[in-house]
Amino acid sequence: MKFSKVGRVAVIAAVAALSLTSCAANESGASEGSSDSTLSGELVGIGASSQGSAQEAWIAGFQTAHQDVTVNYDPQGSGAGRESFISGAAAFAGSDSLLSDDELAGDFASCAPDTKAIDLPVYISPIAVIFNVDGVDELNVDSATLAKIFSGEITSWDDPALVALNPDASLPSAAITAVHRSDDSGTTKNFADYLNKTAPDAWAEEPSDTFPFQSGEGAQGTSGVVSAVSNGSNTIGYADASKAGDLSTAKIKVGEEFVGYTAEAAAAVVEESPMAEGREANDIAIQLDRMTTDPSHYPLVLVSYAIACQEYADAEDAELVKEYLTYIASEEGQTVAVDAAGAAPLSSELSAKVATAIESIK
Structure with a gap:
């Protein structure tokens, strides 16, 4: 060697x-x-x-x-x-x-x-927003609501903001456990960059490898986040989509539509970024362009x-x-x-x- x-x-x-x-x-x-x-x-x-x-x-x-x-x-x-x-x-x-x-x-x-x-x-x-919520298989979120969940401002699954985005879902009156990376993570920085660019009023902190809030639950590495979401109750987290496994994944709002992740939609964002x-x-x-309103794109990448x-x-x-x-x-x-x-x-x-x-x- x-x-x-x-x-x-x-x-x-x-x-x-x-x-x-x-x-x-x-x-x-x-x-x-x-x-x-x-x-x-x-x-x-x-x-x-x-x-x-x-x-x-x-x-x-x-x-x-x-x-x-x-x-x-x-x-x-x-x-x-x-x-x-x-x-x-x-x-x-x-x-x-x-x-x-x-x-x-x-x-x-x-x-x-x-x-x-x-x-x-x-x-x-793509970065997947993974969740494990009793009685909920599908979930829509916009970036402002997602930012408030992970900053600790929204704390219950039946919060009016979530109910408005998911009128057909039976969201429980249960506390949200938002799981973030406890280690310095580029996935965290990309997640934070997306929220900061698309919802700056709700996420004013500059993107960093270090998660900026004391709220929620920290877990080591992608596998730790996935495990915490999988084994917890009424949990939500973010992880590289390759590790999402059988967990449910949320759709994010792009323009006027809610979009699920695909490799192609993620690649489209990269292709058009300077x-x-x-x-x-x-x-x-x-320099990734998070501001697209094209629903064929997935900017959380x-x-x-x-x-x-x-x-x-x-x-x-x-x-x-x-x-x-x-x-x-x-x-x-x-x-x-x-x-x-x-x-x-x-x-x-x-x-x-x-x-x-x-x-x-x-």
Whole structure:
């Protein structure tokens, strides 16, 4: 195994903790058949739990083609992923949030001196509003009502605002348990960004990886939120749609209609959103347009990034990261994510930009 010199001890610890991940991927087929690949080594990524299902499938596919490579991805959350990457404890990060200006202004332990990291969109997914309410199978919400539920202003399921949006539903006179992420989460930041942009009077707080209110119930990671909503009573939460499972999901108001999530509707928002300004040429940061009124769009969407060095201090890190990201951003890799996680594939235009950026990694 060869990693960047800085953070080597932390990486070794992470690999030990993650050994079951790589074993599971190998058992899924990576150790079978033959491969002409000469690539070898171990690669550690840490980050967004939203990418969890896709990463499992990507790892299995990549290790099938490169049988002397072990890839470990620990879905600790976007904040933890960026911190680990910055410190050199991971060769790449998965993050539902872009690198901030402050992060970009600092140093990256795994990167060559005087070089920076880049954001590469590799995973597009709707954020589902999941709920588990006695006697209710369908639920409509608008962004202002959703904001008031999660800020703690609306506390009962038979609140007049919810009744008005759901006149045919038998909403119980029961307390709402709103479940949010307790860890720093890019999913939280995207959820908050949607509410802040579309209902600023109800959600005035600036979007952040950290949930801004003391109300409701916190849970660790996407799996923690899903578990809390599933096992609780009269609960509501938000999670990457790939993890919604059998839970009921609310429709959100877009224009004059209530819209359920689909991968296609989420991708439509990304396709029409501009690039963020002031970034490096190969830093493909997207400024999502939440304000659409087109009911064929689903603006409660996240773009999850692979964060990598533009130039690595260690040539073996660079080779492994470049090959792995090339695979996950390829047409084959994106199809794998669609099949495994219900993700929306990158458009041909965005895919070409990402491929060019990955090719520039040294």
